[in-house]
Amino acid sequence: MSAVPDRSRRALLLGRQAARTPLRPPWALAESEFVDACTGCGACVERCPEQVLVRGAGGYAVFDPRLGECTFCGDCVDACAPNALDRDVAAMPWHTLAVAGDACLPRHGVVCSSCRDACPERAIAFPLSTSVPTPVVDAARCNGCGACVGVCPVEAMAITHLEQA
Ligand code: SF4
Ligand code: SF4
Ligand code: SF4
Numbered sequence: 001m002s003a004v005p006d007r008s009r010r011a012l013l014l015g016r017q018a019a020r021t022p023l024r025p026p027w028a029l030a031e032s033e034f035v036d037a038c039t040g041c042g043a044c045v046e047r048c049p050e051q052v053l054v055r056g057a058g059g060y061a062v063f064d065p066r067l068g069e070c071t072f073c074g075d076c077v078d079a080c081a082p083n084a085l086d087r088d089v090a091a092m093p094w095h096t097l098a099v100a101g102d103a104c105l106p107r108h109g110v111v112c113s114s115c116r117d118a119c120p121e122r123a124i125a126f127p128l129s130t131s132v133p134t135p136v137v138d139a140a141r142c143n144g145c146g147a148c149v150g151v152c153p154v155e156a157m158a159i160t161h162l163e164q165a
Pocket of ligand 2: 045
């Protein structure tokens with residue numbers, strides 16, 4: 001069953017998003033256009049074979065990398081009748097970057113490289129500059145797929161919009 005997002009909450013949502021824009025499905029329109037176009041039908045959520053999309057605040061579609069990796073198959077885009085997702089809007093589906101937070105185990109002297117091992121783009125390196133190397137993400141290689149997020153044992157890895165990194 002589809003559910004129309006609560007338009008009365010749009011301004012409140014956009015106000016909150018000024019501080020932190022949610023991660024939308026790949027090839028989403030710019031945020032203000034996306035919340036205008038997305039009807040909250042949930043078709044993208046149902047179609048995603050990786051089950052990494054959910055209906056978030058206000059019913060709008062959200063990518064949750066804690067659930068797994070986006071393979072960029074494009075099924076969500078094909079399912080989106082209102083074209084809130086549009087492969088023509090950008091060559092890259094996202095302008096996002098993985099960032100390791102303070103909980104990252106090597107920062108506390110514990111060896112871990114789960115994120116590097118999961119990254120299909122080989123975007124994560126552990127420079128040997130300290131006794132316990134910590135992860136550094138190469139922004140030129142990272143495509144925001146989220147594969148490094150769910151595998152982190154302490155939920156230290158997150159996907160961030162480039163302008164908010
Ligand atoms: S591109 Fe494919 S794997 Fe990625 S969110 Fe869309 S449907 Fe899921
Ligand atoms: S298919 Fe399109 S309109 Fe429907 S919830 Fe997903 S992004 Fe929104
Ligand atoms: S988001 Fe994907 S490409 Fe970027 S560092 Fe994580 S696993 Fe690698």
